[in-house]
Amino acid sequence: MERIAITDAAGRVLEQLKAKHGELIFHQSGGCCDGSAPMVFEKGDMYLDESDILLGTLQDVNFYMNQDQFEYWKHTHLTVDVTEGRGASFSLEIPLGLRFFIHSRLLTNEENEMLNK
Amino acid sequence: MSYSKPKFKEKYGNFINGKFVAPIGGQYFDNTSPIDNSLIAKYPRSQKEDVELALDAANAAKEAWGNTSAAERASLLNKVADIIEANLEEFALVETCDNGKPIRETLNADIPLAVDHWRYFAACIRSEEGSATELDHNTLSMNIKEPLGVIGQIIPWNFPLLMLSWKLPPALVTGNCVVLKPAEQTPSSATLLMEKIADVFPPGVVNIVHGFGPEAGKPLASSAKVDKVAFTGETTTGQLIMQYASKNLNPVTMELGGKSPNVFFNSVMDADDAYLDKAIEGAVLFAFNQGEVCTCPSRILVQEDIYDAFMERVIERTNAIIQTNPYDVSCMVGAQASNDQYEKIQSYFKIGKDEGAKVLTGGAANKLDGDLANGFYIKPTLLEGHNKMRVFQEEIFGPVACVTKFKDEAEAIEIANDTLYGLGAGVWTRDAHQLYQIPRAIKAGRVWVNCYHAYPAHAPFGGYKKSGFGRENHVMMLNYYRQTKNMLISYDKNKLGFF
Numbered sequence: 030m031e032r033i034a035i036t037d038a039a040g041r042v043l044e045q046l047k048a049k050h051g052e053l054i055f056h057q058s059g060g061c062c063d064g065s066a067p068m069v070f071e072k073g074d075m076y077l078d079e080s081d082i083l084l085g086t087l088q089d090v091n092f093y094m095n096q097d098q099f100e101y102w103k104h105t106h107l108t109v110d111v112t113e114g115r116g117a118s119f120s121l122e123i124p125l126g127l128r129f130f131i132h133s134r135l136l137t138n139e140e141n142e143m144l145n146k
Numbered sequence: 147m148s149y150s151k152p153k154f155k156e157k158y159g160n161f162i163n164g165k166f167v168a169p170i171g172g173q174y175f176d177n178t179s180p181i182d183n184s185l186i187a188k189y190p191r192s193q194k195e196d197v198e199l200a201l202d203a204a205n206a207a208k209e210a211w212g213n214t215s216a217a218e219r220a221s222l223l224n225k226v227a228d229i230i231e232a233n234l235e236e237f238a239l240v241e242t243c244d245n246g247k248p249i250r251e252t253l254n255a256d257i258p259l260a261v262d263h264w265r266y267f268a269a270c271i272r273s274e275e276g277s278a279t280e281l282d283h284n285t286l287s288m289n290i291k292e293p294l295g296v297i298g299q300i301i302p303w304n305f306p307l308l309m310l311s312w313k314l315p316p317a318l319v320t321g322n323c324v325v326l327k328p329a330e331q332t333p334s335s336a337t338l339l340m341e342k343i344a345d346v347f348p349p350g351v352v353n354i355v356h357g358f359g360p361e362a363g364k365p366l367a368s369s370a371k372v373d374k375v376a377f378t379g380e381t382t383t384g385q386l387i388m389q390y391a392s393k394n395l396n397p398v399t400m401e402l403g404g405k406s407p408n409v410f411f412n413s414v415m416d417a418d419d420a421y422l423d424k425a426i427e428g429a430v431l432f433a434f435n436q437g438e439v440c441t442c443p444s445r446i447l448v449q450e451d452i453y454d455a456f457m458e459r460v461i462e463r464t465n466a467i468i469q470t471n472p473y474d475v476s477c478m479v480g481a482q483a484s485n486d487q488y489e490k491i492q493s494y495f496k497i498g499k500d501e502g503a504k505v506l507t508g509g510a511a512n513k514l515d516g517d518l519a520n521g522f523y524i525k526p527t528l529l530e531g532h533n534k535m536r537v538f539q540e541e542i543f544g545p546v547a548c549v550t551k552f553k554d555e556a557e558a559i560e561i562a563n564d565t566l567y568g569l570g571a572g573v574w575t576r577d578a579h580q581l582y583q584i585p586r587a588i589k590a591g592r593v594w595v596n597c598y599h600a601y602p603a604h605a606p607f608g609g610y611k612k613s614g615f616g617r618e619n620h621v622m623m624l625n626y627y628r629q630t631k632n633m634l635i636s637y638d639k640n641k642l643g644f645f
Contacts, residue, residue, distance in 0.1 A: 056382050059566060059612065061403025061440040062302040062329075064380030065540045066490060075382075076389050095381070097566050097612070101539040105497065114486025117303060117329040118383045119359040124191070126175075128486035133497040133536065 030143050032106060032136075033085040033092050039111040039129060043069070043088055046121050055092040055109070056081070057102075057131070058118065067092070067109055067129045068120040103145055108132040149249055149473040151179065152239040154334070157188035160196055160356060161340035163203035164349025170195045175358070177333055180246035180481040181472050183520035189333045192357035194365040197325065200353035201371040204296040204323035207350030212293045212321040219319050220268035222346055226315075227264035229342050230257065230307075237335060239473075241307055244334040246481030246522065247435055248472050259601065260311035263619070266603035267315035270621045284638035290631040293321030294397075295373035297627060298366045300387075302378045303329035303483050304438040304543075308601075310336055313376055316623040318351065325353045325372070327363055331484050359383070370394050374627065377401070378440070380541075381612055399616030399626055401440065401608060403541045404569030407562040408432070408443035408598065409552075409584065411575035415452045421596075422459075425574045428598045429460045432547035433467055433479050433526040438487070440613075441570030443547065443598055445538055446528075447561055450551040457549065460528070461507050467526050469512055479545055481521040488522035491544035494537055495527070498548075503531035506549065533561045541567070555580065559587045568610030572598045591617070 035043065047053055052072035058064045069090070081093040087109060094102065114128035122129060136144065157174055159166035169190035177186045190196065211219075230237060237260075238252035247256070278288045297317045301309040306328060317324050328336040333356045340354055355362055363383075367375050368390035377387050378401040391398045414425040432443050448456050472480035482488045488511070495509050508527030513519055526545040529537055538548045552558040562571060571590040575581060585593035591608045594600065601607065606620035616626055 058380045058382035059403075059540065060380035060384070061401075061541050061543060062304065062379045063383075063486075064403055065494075065542065066380075066486070068382045070386075075386055101534070101536060101566075105536060112486050112489045114489070115331045115484050116486060117300075117331060117359055117363075117379060119364050119386055121360050123330075124358045124361055130486060130490050130493060132493050133500070135497075135500050 035087040035109040057094040063116040105133045154187040161354040182517040189356045192362040197365040200325040203350035223268035248477040263311040288633040291628040298372040298375045299326040303331040306332040307335040320627040400614035402614040403440045404567035406570035407445045408572035409447045412449040413576035433545040437545040446549040498537040503529040566612045569613035
């Protein structure tokens with residue numbers, strides 16, 4: 030039972046990025062402009078500590094979110110998808126003309142019981 | 147009246163050391179218009195070596211520029227203001243084409259306000275003085291302000307020329323050189339400005355480098371050749387930039403967005419008058435600039451005893467919004483700036499509905515006719531729910547407001563502050579006590595009281611909490627781009643007597 034998943038299309042882009050950049054991580058951003066979207070970086074580029082919650086692992090790529098934000102998100106299941114677009118962040122898929130984004134749904138009662146209790 | 151898409155060249159360069167240059171690697175990216183998804187032009191897909199070139203130019207220019215007089219620098223800022231003003235319509239059209247916002251806004255708000263910011267900072271530097279204090283009879287402490295040197299600036303795509311005009315003038319007028327990276331979604335107005343002002347500043351003082359965040363933004367933000375980084379954007383990138391700056395022990399300013407509450411107390415409906423009309427418009431301002439504003443009043447909080455009557459008027463006014471071709475002066479809400487924003491907003495409609503939010507109006511994309519069918523239009527949307535829902539907590543950056551009710555002042559303040567962010571807020575009341583007490587209780591850097599979405603140059607703007615730190619605009623901005631040199635001068639002829 031997982032909090033997070035990835036679509037096939039996004040998974041293929043992630044593999045492409047791994048081949049180019051090596052080990053990666055996702056970090057969910059908040060705030061304006063290109064916020065409220067997941068960012069992908071080379072592992073080690075972003076300083077992570079106990080304030081970053083590990084939501085799960087997608088194709089060996091850890092997905093993190095700041096714990097304050099997680100408090101507002103933890104009742105939802107997230108699926109990473111990809112679309113054509115331009116972000117102005119440092120996320121590594123941007124030069125491909127693509128942007129990762131998130132589909133969300135409510136956790137089922139069973140999932141909620143398992144993941145949040 | 148309607149305008150049409152302006153003409154562009156096939157491709158543009160970076161503006162480095164006073165002239166346009168091609169990217170060293172020869173790569174470009176296609177920039178498209180969100181109005182109809184058509185090609186605008188090719189812009190440089192710059193890499194680290196292009197950024198380095200710009201930083202070297204800025205560093206070579208900084209000493210001479212830092213030694214110019216305040217009068218000289220101010221006069222050049224005024225010259226820029228005059229040039230933008232003389233070409234206002236051309237800038238407005240380019241901005242509308244690149245960003246998708248209505249032409250009435252670029253003509254009447256974005257560009258005139260940009261002009262005013264250049265003039266404001268020119269005026270500031272001329273009227274300020276340093277300080278000198280006689281610490282004792284023989285000792286004088288003199289504070290002289292010095293430029294930091296070279297500033298890296300990364301600006302967003304929601305108000306391209308205006309955000310450039312918030313960041314460039316205070317940095318330049320204080321004697322710094324700048325390397326600025328526009329957002330890759332909206333490189334056009336910064337380029338047009340450089341074409342128009344190419345000869346105004348000495349070479350190397352202003353440099354514009356285009357490109358993608360990971361390829362051009364990151365080398366700029368992490369370079370040891372910058373003395374400060376100023377950023378507007380989202381939290382994760384903000385955190386990364388601070389991390390890079392820490393390696394160089396550089397200062398940063400961060401403007402990272404919000405989820406701003408707009409609070410309506412019951413006294414707004416004490417009379418059906420001009421003020422109530424203004425308050426209703428104040429609620430509908432969530433749709434201004436397609437909701438692509440860091441301070442978008444995206445949470446509407448209404449006191450429960452007026453909720454139904456007030457919201458009826460707000461829904462009616464929202465439904466009267468004209469969404470059409472952004473080049474048409476009747477257009478009130480245009481296109482979202484990019485496809486990924488368009489998709490993201492729609493994903494929020496889904497989770498909002500899943501969580502039980504009720505769609506009061508809108509809640510879907512808007513397919514316009516003809517060429518506009520390829521553009522990124524979202525219907526102005528009101529969602530009713532409660533503050534713990536994700537749509538109440540995350541910046542959607544679309545024409546979407548989430549509406550909820552509150553019982554009393556205490557609950558209004560509690561809901562208003564139940565957010566990670568603290569950039570903007572609105573308070574609407576006829577009660578003289580609430581006018582002061584409620585804004586003081588809201589943890590946000592800018593509280594509009596009986597107004598919203600005004601951005602005068604002379605009022606400081608910036609965030610509390612995860613909305614960032616540091617301020618923009620206002621005379622205080624000058625010191626965000628300066629060092630303080632303290633000269634401690636002794637006029638005593640006698641030794642201390644220690645040695």
